[in-house]
Amino acid sequence: MTSSDSELDSQGPSPESTQVVQTTSVLAQLRAQVTKDRFSAWYAEQQFAENILEGQAYFNGPADPKPPARHSPSTLLECHRKASYKRQNAPKEDTPPEGLFWIGTEFEERLAVPFLQDVTPPDTYVTNSVWIDHELTVDGVTVQLRGATDPAIVTPDDDPLLVTEIKTTSSLDHLSGPKEAHKAQLHAYLAALNADYDHEISTGLLVYASRTTLDVEVFEVAFDEAFWEAVTEWMAALTTYEQAGELPPASPERDWECSYCSFKHRCGEADTPYSDIGHDGLLPLFDNYDTENLKAYLNAHAERDARLTPTLAHKFPRLADEYGVYDWACPSCGETFDWKNIDWETDSTDPPYCPSCLKAGEMVTIAGPEPEDQLTAPGE
Template sequence: MSGPSRDNPLGADSPSPNSEHEAQQIVRQRVTNREFNEWYSEQQFQTNILEGKAYFNGPSPSKDPERHSPSKLLQCHRKASYARKNAPREGTPPEGLFWIGSEFEEQVIVPFLQHITTPETYVANSLWIDTEIVVDDTSLHVRGSTDPAIVNTDADPLFLTEIKTTTSVDYLSAPKPHHRAQLHAYLYALNNEYDHSITDGMIVYGSRTTLDIAAFHVEFDPVFWERVVKWMATQTQYEQACELPPATPERDWECKYCSFKHRCGEADTPYGDTGYDGLLPVFDKYDWQNLQEYLEAHKERDAQLTPTLAHRFPDLAEEYGVYDWKCSRCGTSFDWNSVDWDGNADNLPFCPDCAEAGDLVTLSGPEADSQLNTDRE
């Protein structure tokens, strides 16, 4: 080990003042929301591979019209189709809510259930379901995995739970309908699979701020289940007919927190009733992660960024490409990087050709539904 010197008074094994300053600079520059999100995504990617769940990496494939996930039942039909068809999500993905929900279930609820269950029963982290329901000659397939379940010594289910986290449990007086629908799907599937009756479960809400819980016993209700099945059949009919479903929120607050509210027309922007394909033109309220997932999901169909977004996400522009600016007046196209523009979506550039002729016409990107190479009948 070398001793201190005039250039490095702490010794050769200690960082020099210059390297310390460089380290501080790197930390200040790289502790950003964008860098953190990319790092966290990579951690999830590695964890999925380590746990043999590599199929969770990358965008989810577009759902077949007949297939339904229990966690997506009884919501706005249009919102459901947007999500099922991998339409680009707006805003920022709620990764924190997903993480907190998972940790609350695994680190708090499962140990608690293990503490209170009887010596003759056990707690299973989850159970897989895959069931078929025939409605008017249409086969509906419901697939997914439950939350923790109480099982017997043969690991056969006896009682199900559905775990949800929320800001506060003080206002809850009953379980939410879409959570009841999710639990009903699990009960229906497992009751058909096993010889003994499985008709009971519990929805447990946990507060993310206080860890207080509110639990509601749920017994399978055939009338309510008919409503859920009807919802699935209607959703399937819209998608089989290649129709954009109507905007029919099941809950008053659903539009406010929807990841597709601009696309749908439920926001203070000039968009509405937009199909599944393409990014909204001249719209910049997309998050980097949502954009990357959308572009990757539609990579085989040559999805690209709009010129508006290329200025915000140059790394994605380089990887996936960028559509041209378009002039609605003369129809001329311009390479996104050839037009002088400061990136302000509220102050779009003028068409050079029209300006030269004395007309000030702003440029825009391609229409959302025409952005992807797709075979449409």
């Protein structure tokens, strides 16, 4: 070793090499933390804390299944089956569109309300929402509408004069008029408020806003008795199905709706071996559930002993420790097996074989319990 080499060694690593090491370390730490699951958990905690701050901690718990007669204006005229799945807390099969909800809320609170406050006529005011609770009878079936409007123009006594429904959309290019479901939602507000107040409330505004350009299209919607009759018949039909304990038929208005439905696998409109599955239970051997949707479903049905299927336990081992797991079961010999004792690849579409039957020379596949066998009866 030369004297110059010795001097270089004694000086230690150069500042440039130290910086490279530090950058690599920071990048590695961030890469380990900046993940889809970590962001979803962080955002969920932000919402949890905000609900408590706003005095709305009741939003932090799972939503209760809707009584058959109760309807929300925001779900009117959907596919009957899709609406029923949502109302009864069936497990969703896709990622929750939290970003769309957030953008819609931000547009309404930061832009729409201040704009309406600037343009509303003298001696009138803007309120964020008006609560409705309206009961009506359709062909002998009693239904109830409950929900809150979007911003409304009110008198100094807080009596509503004009209601709005604000929707954000990806583009306004192909929007030639109000969508039927949104028109139904506005009609629900008009019908309920017109019944509750002495003055007539028969017109509303549907405001569509582009999420990319912030341009808006506004449609004035007058109350239409014939249209409202069709909406009330839709409500009565859904109530009748649920009161009878029946799964409503799939009734999308357009064929493409099924491709984007959160329940297409259990309904039977996807390339999986399921169809006409009821509201309860997770699909066996199906693992395309989002973490937050899974937790929402399990929390909503905690009193009915909701657990993960063995398939999902392999994909979400942390949730398995928190919520528990159903056993694998053999339909031939009747034996059950703890999920940890069966090797199964999470990317496999084939169920594992029963170890006991294999020893007897038979190839019988096992699975978790069928959806209808997973939850205990309410109150048990």
